[in-house]
Amino acid sequence: MKQLTKAEEEIMQALWQLNKANVKSVIEILPEPKPAYNTVSTIIRILESKGFVDYEKQGKGHIYFPLVAKEAYSNQSINKLVDNYFQGSFKSMVSFFVEKNNVDTKDIEVLLEEINKK
Numbered sequence: 001m002k003q004l005t006k007a008e009e010e011i012m013q014a015l016w017q018l019n020k021a022n023v024k025s026v027i028e029i030l031p032e033p034k035p036a037y038n039t040v041s042t043i044i045r046i047l048e049s050k051g052f053v054d055y056e057k058q059g060k061g062h063i064y065f066p067l068v069a070k071e072a073y074s075n076q077s078i079n080k081l082v083d084n085y086f087q088g089s090f091k092s093m094v095s096f097f098v099e100k101n102n103v104d105t106k107d108i109e110v111l112l113e114e115i116n117k118k
Helices: 008-020 023-029 037-049 070-085 090-101 106-118
Strands: 055-056 062-065
Touching: 008 023, 008 037, 008 062, 023 037, 023 062, 037 055, 055 090, 070 090
Parallel strands: none
Antiparallel strands: 055 062
């Protein structure tokens, strides 16, 4: 699966939230400053060429929808992060976040409980 640029990921986040949408609907839920219609339309066509998005014709326009599930992309992105920055060690990544972000011990306990449930 290809990596997305920041702009492409922002559009995908909107499409994952909306499930199906035209360009105008995507723009409506994006944060300010809103990108131009042509910009969003171009990014969606790029996402289509990368295999992330497809469309249905509706009248003269298109309704776009994601082909890649958010969970699948998130999983791939996290694995790439762990591989590239933490030598494939989830333990190293967690240690880094605990060290650098003052993670509360209660949060760690909750995480351990959830891990033990699985």
